[in-house]
Amino acid sequence: MFIAMNRFRVLPDATEEFERMWLDREVFLRGVPGFEAFHLLRGPAADDHVLYSSHTIWSSKADFEGWTRSEQFRAAHSRAGNPERRAMYLGGPQFEGFEVIQTIEN
Numbered sequence: 001m002f003i004a005m006n007r008f009r010v011l012p013d014a015t016e017e018f019e020r021m022w023l024d025r026e027v028f029l030r031g032v033p034g035f036e037a038f039h040l041l042r043g044p045a046a047d048d049h050v051l052y053s054s055h056t057i058w059s060s061k062a063d064f065e066g067w068t069r070s071e072q073f074r075a076a077h078s079r080a081g082n083p084e085r086r087a088m089y090l091g092g093p094q095f096e097g098f099e100v101i102q103t104i105e106n
Contacts, residue, residue, distance in 0.1 A: 001036075001100035002061040006093040009049035014088035015042075018052065028072035029056070034063020049090040061099060 010018045022040050029035050036057040043051035058064040067073050 001103070002058040002064050003098045003100060004056045004058065004064050005096045005098070006054045007096065008052040008054075008093050009090040010052055010088055011048070011090060012045065012050060015050050018088050022054075026075075028076040029067075032063075032067050032070065032072055034059035034066065061097070064097070 008018070019040075019042075027038075029038055036059060038057075039055040041053040041055055043053065045051075056064070058067070
């Protein structure tokens with residue numbers, strides 16, 4: 001299993017727009033081989049930003065890497081460099097990828 005996360009530091013007055021952008025977007029993940037789940041997470045607020053993370057779970061790192069080379073990935077990220085969207089952030093997104101070494105379920 002592989003977990004891919006992007007962390008976003010969103011300016012406090014842009015949180016509503018950021019959340020709406022994610023909630024209203026077209027989703028290109030369904031049906032992609034190895035895709036298991038997606039979560040948009042809101043984290044703690046600091047004076048200058050609110051922390052968010054997009055969190056996807058994949059069957060394997062190879063499946064995630066396949067997604068990054070797919071047409072669906074290009075379509076999903078086609079507006080990522082939009083200057084209006086960049087104005088919402090304190091810096092750029094930070095990618096973090098994790099291979100799962102242990103899972104405990106209830």
